[in-house]
Amino acid sequence: MRAQRLWMVIGIFGLAVALVSPALAAEDVQIALFAMLSGPGAAMGKMSRDGAEMAAEDINASGGIKALGGAKIKLVVADVTSNAAQGPSVTERTLSTGTISAAVGYGASQMTLTSLPVIEKSQVPLVTSSISDKITQQGYKYVFEICPKGSQFGATQVYFLTYLRKKYSLPIKQVGFVYENTAYGTSTAEGLKETAVKEGYKIGLFEAYDAKFTDASPLVTKIKASGVDVIFPVSYTTDAELIISTMQAMRVNSLVIGGGAGFIWPDIYKSLGDKINGVFSVGSWSWDSKNIMSDPQRRSVVERYKKKFGTFMPEQAGEHYAMVWTLKDAMEKARSTDPKKIRDTLASIEITRGLAAIMQPGKIKFDKTGWNLYVHPTIIQWQQGEPRTVYPEEDATHDVVWPVK
Amino acid sequence: MREASCPPHVSFCNPGRARNSCRGRSGRAGGEVRVGRKGEIYTTTLIQSIVNGLMMGGVYALIAVGLTLIFGVMNVVNFAHGEFVMLGMVLTYLLHHYLGWDPGLSILLVIPIMLGVGALIQKTLISSVIGQADEAQILLTLGLSVLLTNAVLLIMGPDYLSVKTPYKLSVVALGPVLFSVPRLIAFFVGLVFSGILWLFLNRTNLGKALRAVAEKPEVATIMGINPKRMHWLAFGIGISLAAGAGSVLTPFFYTFPSVGGMFVLIAFVVVVLGGMGNIPGAILGALVIGITESLTAQFVALDLAMLGVFILFVLVLVFKPAGILGKGKLY
Numbered sequence: 001m002r003a004q005r006l007w008m009v010i011g012i013f014g015l016a017v018a019l020v021s022p023a024l025a026a027e028d029v030q031i032a033l034f035a036m037l038s039g040p041g042a043a044m045g046k047m048s049r050d051g052a053e054m055a056a057e058d059i060n061a062s063g064g065i066k067a068l069g070g071a072k073i074k075l076v077v078a079d080v081t082s083n084a085a086q087g088p089s090v091t092e093r094t095l096s097t098g099t100i101s102a103a104v105g106y107g108a109s110q111m112t113l114t115s116l117p118v119i120e121k122s123q124v125p126l127v128t129s130s131i132s133d134k135i136t137q138q139g140y141k142y143v144f145e146i147c148p149k150g151s152q153f154g155a156t157q158v159y160f161l162t163y164l165r166k167k168y169s170l171p172i173k174q175v176g177f178v179y180e181n182t183a184y185g186t187s188t189a190e191g192l193k194e195t196a197v198k199e200g201y202k203i204g205l206f207e208a209y210d211a212k213f214t215d216a217s218p219l220v221t222k223i224k225a226s227g228v229d230v231i232f233p234v235s236y237t238t239d240a241e242l243i244i245s246t247m248q249a250m251r252v253n254s255l256v257i258g259g260g261a262g263f264i265w266p267d268i269y270k271s272l273g274d275k276i277n278g279v280f281s282v283g284s285w286s287w288d289s290k291n292i293m294s295d296p297q298r299r300s301v302v303e304r305y306k307k308k309f310g311t312f313m314p315e316q317a318g319e320h321y322a323m324v325w326t327l328k329d330a331m332e333k334a335r336s337t338d339p340k341k342i343r344d345t346l347a348s349i350e351i352t353r354g355l356a357a358i359m360q361p362g363k364i365k366f367d368k369t370g371w372n373l374y375v376h377p378t379i380i381q382w383q384q385g386e387p388r389t390v391y392p393e394e395d396a397t398h399d400v401v402w403p404v405k
Numbered sequence: 406m407r408e409a410s411c412p413p414h415v416s417f418c419n420p421g422r423a424r425n426s427c428r429g430r431s432g433r434a435g436g437e438v439r440v441g442r443k444g445e446i447y448t449t450t451l452i453q454s455i456v457n458g459l460m461m462g463g464v465y466a467l468i469a470v471g472l473t474l475i476f477g478v479m480n481v482v483n484f485a486h487g488e489f490v491m492l493g494m495v496l497t498y499l500l501h502h503y504l505g506w507d508p509g510l511s512i513l514l515v516i517p518i519m520l521g522v523g524a525l526i527q528k529t530l531i532s533s534v535i536g537q538a539d540e541a542q543i544l545l546t547l548g549l550s551v552l553l554t555n556a557v558l559l560i561m562g563p564d565y566l567s568v569k570t571p572y573k574l575s576v577v578a579l580g581p582v583l584f585s586v587p588r589l590i591a592f593f594v595g596l597v598f599s600g601i602l603w604l605f606l607n608r609t610n611l612g613k614a615l616r617a618v619a620e621k622p623e624v625a626t627i628m629g630i631n632p633k634r635m636h637w638l639a640f641g642i643g644i645s646l647a648a649g650a651g652s653v654l655t656p657f658f659y660t661f662p663s664v665g666g667m668f669v670l671i672a673f674v675v676v677v678l679g680g681m682g683n684i685p686g687a688i689l690g691a692l693v694i695g696i697t698e699s700l701t702a703q704f705v706a707l708d709l710a711m712l713g714v715f716i717l718f719v720l721v722l723v724f725k726p727a728g729i730l731g732k733g734k735l736y
């Protein structure tokens with residue numbers, strides 16, 4: 001009896017190994033995707049996953065990683081939830097298999113920051129789309145920030161206003177800032193204010209708000225009462241929608257230059273329809289910048305995305321697409337799946353061609369801290385239901401449109 | 406209309422015109438704003454912000470009366486209450502998306518559906534923890550909340566969904582005070598349904614039976630009332646009102662799996678403030694909280710809105726620990 005049971009156990013284990021092993025076929029390269037797939041950040045996580053998966057499919061369809069004999073990329077998707085305290089343990093668990101060559105992910109800066117020590121300890125390179133300045137300020141060797149930094153966004157927004165004012169001779173004197181009161185909003189708003197003062201604007205309003213509010217009326221009443229010509233809201237999702245819709249309802253006509261996030265997601269158009277047209281926002285990536293529209297291969301990426309998902313390619317998807325391709329380029333050059341070699345290659349690689357270069361302005365190189373030194377934010381304007389790149393001029397494909405109301 | 410000819414701020418509809426005819430408020434503000442006008446603006450802002458608060462209060466009321474009813478009848482604190490608001494929003498979204506129904510129509514279907522769902526949940530889940538230790542109730546309702554959020558995440562996806570109605574951005578102006586149409590509808594629906602509940606509890610035999618179970622379950626049982634059935638009814642009504650609140654929220658708020666959390670905290674404050682299990686207390690508490698929130702945001706600081714609410718809350722707890730209208734009276 002005992003022997004029989006022993007054989008059964010061995011049999012079961014054998015079967016399990018046989019079932020598992022095809023998934024871990026030797027030639028596959030495993031890239032971990034850390035995404036917020038549950039909780040309040042899930043919408044962001046889904047866009048990230050859509051972009052990363054599309055990149056993996058494209059790479060595999062075009063023959064995989066040629067330097068590694070056509071190895072295919074296998075995305076190992078890990079849900080880090082939307083809770084920054086959960087991030088490190090999910091990261092630890094995912095990387096503990098020891099089969100992961102590199103990672104992309106996190107989206108929100110809070111999630112990335114708490115998980116960085118685990119990444120560093122595991123010595124697996126991470127390419128991230130998080131924007132916090134702190135990510136590359138702490139001396140970590142295994143993190144590469146492909147996107148513009150948080151501190152750049154505010155400056156871009158204010159410089160854009162100056163560009164608009166000069167080009168269209170707008171009588172703009174007073175500007176206002178409303179920002180959600182967590183680390184993201186406060187730090188962005190401080191940067192904005194500083195640049196605005198430097199550029200000679202009078203600050204008519206500078207107010208923090210709780211992003212969980214359910215009524216934007218008090219905020220919009222303040223904007224109205226302050227009489228500012230231009231308002232810079234730094235918001236997440238529900239608050240962005242409430243601010244724009246309440247401004248529309250209360251007929252407050254201040255020019256809006258939003259701080260990204262909820263202002264450039266497809267969902268805001270679905271909610272507000274044509275009322276969103278004319279609104280500006282800064283973004284860390286936009287789907288129709290010049291480096292994409294001028295290259296048929298890159299252009300086909302955003303076109304295929306639109307066909308598949310029914311909306312323009314949002315920034316989280318575009319960035320993750322570029323991030324996976326960046327890792328692919330690094331592995332081609334390193335001719336290895338060894339995480340340390342991939343890291344060293346990332347630190348020295350300069351990408352100017354191919355699909356990783358859908359990241360504006362069309363080239364990528366990481367500086368000593370791991371930050372992409374070519375990248376800068378773009379400004380979009382909603383035109384006929386889609387965000388169009390209007391600034392800076394080297395990326396712009398559309399002129400600013402003044403909607404006739 | 407004032408706005409149409411020359412907006413209060415620079416109009417960006419046409420930069421040429423902005424330059425020539427509308428010189429922008431900042432250009433002429435100094436000369437034209439007189440002291441008397443300033444006072445007028447202040448009064449308008451005050452009235453406007455009370456109106457804003459009242460309108461949000463109507464929605465809070467609808468969410469809170471359900472919560473307080475469930476507590477009053479069964480002594481169960483429903484931590485999944487916010488998720489039923491979310492379910493109401495999702496159902497309303499689906500009815501709008503697939504059948505083109507207006508939320509005002511959907512609510513008439515959402516409420517009976519959720520009444521049934523509530524009775525079923527009560528029968529199968531909640532009934533087993535009634536009379537048990539508090540931890541059992543907390544774990545069950547919290548678990549239910551996690552389950553519902555993630556089930557909807559799985560089925561509907563994480564996107565921010567919206568119900569687009571023609572009146573989404575419409576405004577009714579009463580002098581200088583503006584009423585957002587979808588919020589006004591939400592306010593009236595909130596008050597009407599809360600009022601119907603109050604009438605039901607006071608004027609119908611079934612309602613009186615429900616109150617009897619809430620106050621003296623043993624005596625009610627002797628009088629031939631089946632407390633189990635009353636519990637089904639209470640939970641059903643409680644969550645269907647929450648879902649109804651969800652319905653009227655959809656025209657002005659995104660629908661997404663974790664939306665419930667944005668409304669439930671305030672509903673808990675309202676319930677305790679008004680007196681736990683006290684329905685008129687919950688309605689009054691909701692309106693008071695709505696106004697406090699709005700006034701604090703307007704006149705103190707936007708991000709201190711909840712601070713204002715909690716200061717009021719602490720004051721009430723100190724001076725009237727049983728709540729504004731006292732504990733445990735459903736009527």
